[in-house]
Amino acid sequence: MTDRDLLMIPGPIELEPAVLRALGEKTTSHVDARFIAAFGRALSALRQVAQADGAQPFIIAGSGTLAMEMAVQNLVEPGEAAVVVNTGYFSDRIGAMLERAGAHVTHVGASPGDAPAEADVEAALVKTRPKVLTITHVDTSTGVRAPLERLAALGKKHGALVVVDAVCSLGAEEIRATAWGLDVVFAGSQKALGAPPGLAVLTASPAAQAAHAARTRPVASMYADFAEWLPIMRAYEAGTPSYFATPAVNLVRALDVSLASLLEEGMSARVARHARTAAAFRAGATALGLTGLPARPELAAHTLSALRYPAGVDGALVGRVRERGVTVAGGLHPALKATYFRVGHMGAVSPSDIVAAVAAVGRALAASGHACDPGAAVAAATRALDA
Numbered sequence: 001m002t003d004r005d006l007l008m009i010p011g012p013i014e015l016e017p018a019v020l021r022a023l024g025e026k027t028t029s030h031v032d033a034r035f036i037a038a039f040g041r042a043l044s045a046l047r048q049v050a051q052a053d054g055a056q057p058f059i060i061a062g063s064g065t066l067a068m069e070m071a072v073q074n075l076v077e078p079g080e081a082a083v084v085v086n087t088g089y090f091s092d093r094i095g096a097m098l099e100r101a102g103a104h105v106t107h108v109g110a111s112p113g114d115a116p117a118e119a120d121v122e123a124a125l126v127k128t129r130p131k132v133l134t135i136t137h138v139d140t141s142t143g144v145r146a147p148l149e150r151l152a153a154l155g156k157k158h159g160a161l162v163v164v165d166a167v168c169s170l171g172a173e174e175i176r177a178t179a180w181g182l183d184v185v186f187a188g189s190q191k192a193l194g195a196p197p198g199l200a201v202l203t204a205s206p207a208a209q210a211a212h213a214a215r216t217r218p219v220a221s222m223y224a225d226f227a228e229w230l231p232i233m234r235a236y237e238a239g240t241p242s243y244f245a246t247p248a249v250n251l252v253r254a255l256d257v258s259l260a261s262l263l264e265e266g267m268s269a270r271v272a273r274h275a276r277t278a279a280a281f282r283a284g285a286t287a288l289g290l291t292g293l294p295a296r297p298e299l300a301a302h303t304l305s306a307l308r309y310p311a312g313v314d315g316a317l318v319g320r321v322r323e324r325g326v327t328v329a330g331g332l333h334p335a336l337k338a339t340y341f342r343v344g345h346m347g348a349v350s351p352s353d354i355v356a357a358v359a360a361v362g363r364a365l366a367a368s369g370h371a372c373d374p375g376a377a378v379a380a381a382t383r384a385l386d387a
């Protein structure tokens with residue numbers, strides 16, 4: 001891979017140059033006035049990006065999986081019930097994490113590429129009366145976007161705390177945490193938030209904080225405990241430093257820059273841009289004779305495309321695309337991973353990146369013996385971009 005190659009996997013992603021510059025600046029003290037200002041801005045921006053008025057934002061060194069761990073460890077105690085809306089690999093992960101935390105977990109699943117029926121989710125809520133309902137907004141293993149607003153409403157109706165894995169959606173898909181009753185929304189810095197990997201982010205609603213405060217025993221992991229971090233996050237947002245564990249100074253500054261650019265674009269404009277970009281990439285993919293894993297178009301995420309290999313083509317395609325200058329990802333869902341590949345199109349992705357990706361995939365497919373016309377696919381993608 002050279003510096004001119006395009007990184008189009010579902011995270012990490014191509015970053016804006018200003019974000020990378022922030023990463024390369026001199027590392028300051030974590031109590032330096034400029035850092036305090038950047039951390040405070042990033043926390044408020046995170047609350048705005050998740051539309052989580054009234055919620056407490058957290059930004060902690062770690063990956064998205066740490067944010068998942070924080071949601072689970074702070075909200076759930078041994079013996080409590082949880083319902084997992086299972087759309088793939090990352091839903092399996094939060095289910096396993098809940099089990100390690102001692103929860104009784106009920107998975108409501110669907111065949112890969114589909115989302116569970118809302119009636120099945122409601123039946124599990126009625127039957128098990130869980131403390132938490134978890135929803136993977138976009139499951140990165142299948143490219144399926146769950147109907148978040150409707151599922152969250154079911155969780156609320158039945159008194160559950162709603163925990164949302166938004167690692168592959170926050171910053172690109174519509175999320176209205178407060179309006180939709182999302183108690184915890186968690187993500188990582190390296191996907192649609194447009195920063196390098198290394199930060200776990202989440203927002204916790206007043207109800208999520210109250211559930212933490214009402215625990216009968218302390219959170220087993222000190223690093224993951226809301227109680228340790230709450231005073232720190234509040235202090236930085238109020239413009240004063242405080243210490244529990246050293247913040248990732250340069251990463252927080254890079255995230256501050258990317259969140260500022262995201263808010264400058266505006267969340268609704270950004271969501272609309274991702275929808276347009278996804279539609280254009282898929283117009284190209286369809287013209288190449290590819291079909292997506294999601295069972296219905298309305299289930300297809302705007303942050304990535306999961307595409308089946310056509311007959312006669314296998315995982316060697318990923319290497320052939322890369323030889324043509326674009327890095328894409330193989331499959332991830334355990335039952336299907338040898339049968340499809342994934343292309344990320346989120347964050348700073350530009351129309352010309354989409355055209356380049358369609359061309360590289362098309363040329364690699366042709367080199368793999370699949371009959372297709374890469375030029376016609378590029379034309380289809382550019383038509384969609386200009387529609």
Ligand SMILES: *Cc1c(COP(=O)(O)O)cnc(C)c1O
Pocket residue numbers: 011063064065066090136138139140165166167168188
């Ligand atoms: C990437 C991802 C995760 C895990 O995040 P890491 O930063 O890799 O730990 C969890 N859930 C979803 C939906 C993801 O896409």
